[in-house]
Amino acid sequence: MHELTLARYLIDLVTESVPELGSKSISQINLRLGQASAMARALHFCFGSVSRGTCCEGAVLNIAEIPLTVHCRHCDGTKTPLGRYSFRCPDCGFPSVKIVTGQEMELISIEVTGVDPTTQPQPLNQPLNILGGHYG
């Protein structure tokens, strides 16, 4: 998925999660982004321009990385590869074909300007597979 598409998707997700916000503006968006997507920097970069004119304009994007884990068929277990772009099992070297975590985006919470924090809407966690498919 392209980072512009991802930014637009994120804004749509925020807008749909908080339809009652109306013209209020969002000050902060907290999300988790899979490390394997390597999109945190690109998303930061394009979010400002994509969000212009939306309720997300001026919002701060807080991105926490979801570490990459893969399933090794050989060891029959979940492993953390040694390198960010390595999809091999760190124990046996078997090239893993299945990513368990690290390619998804999750919207965690949204902070809204001028709204009491205790009454803020809590968006649903909707993990999105942003890469799709399997490696191997």
Ligand SMILES: [Zn+2]
């Ligand atoms: Zn292994």
